[in-house]
Amino acid sequence: MHPRPPRRTSHSYGTPRDRLVYDRWGRSGRPVVLLHGLHYDRTMWWPMAAELADDITAVAVDLPGHGESAARDHCDVDDLAHDLAMLVHRLDLRRAPILIAHAEAAYLSERFAARYSTQRVVTVGSAGPAPLDDVPEVYRQFAVPRRDPALATAYRDWLTEALPRSTHLGAEAFPHLRDPAGFAAILHTLR
Incomplete structure (x- = not known):
């Protein structure tokens, strides 16, 4: 019998104007911060995070204007890296996190890693529409982008490719x- 995965809890951080909403699994162990690409939200990480064992604390964050996080007129990557650092500090994770970034979030993860303590940066996926042929039907609901023209304006300065020092997992x-x-098993090897 396998141990039960950690239960997900939802939280928010910040003021109503700059609120970030996040989910957390686990209370101790290597922290892993999960960042979704543009037009997605934190729910894209739910199936994988539910597979993590108790020795990893996972935190999936809705970027501004996505999911339940407050929208911003302009999402400056330096400001958002700072907000993410304050959230990580508030969570009292006690160890430098591994950042897992999907598509455009690689830009944020690399900027975060350049300024704050980070164990590792891992990127997955790429920018733009993606075929769902390899995603099992039951998980496709987590991979449907929500198009919002305001997001294109707010994130206009973001790059679409990760900087070369990140580890890229899979094409x-x-x-x-x-x-x-x-994928959860791979995370256990990255410590």
Whole structure:
């Protein structure tokens, strides 16, 4: 019998104007911060995070204007890296996190890693529409982008490719949805 995965809890951080909403699994262990690409939200990480064991604390954050986080007129990557650092500090994770970034979030993860303590940066997927052929039907709901023209304006300064020092896992757009348990197992090897 396998141990039960940590239960997900939802939280928010910040003021109503700059609020970030996030989910957390686990209370101790190596912290992993999960960042979705543009037009997605934190729910894209739910299947994989549910597979994590108790020795990892996962935190999936809605970027501004996505999911339940407050929209911003302009999402400056330096400001958002600072907000993410304050959130990580508030969570009292006690160890430098591994950042897992999907598509455009690689830009934020690299900027964060350049300024704050980070164990590792891992990127998955790429920018733009992605085929869902390899994603099991049950997980496709987590890979549907929500198009919002305001997001294109707010994130106009973001790059679409990660900087070269990150570790890129897989050429598929959604390796964490194609095989959530396998992807979770990979996270255990990154310590």
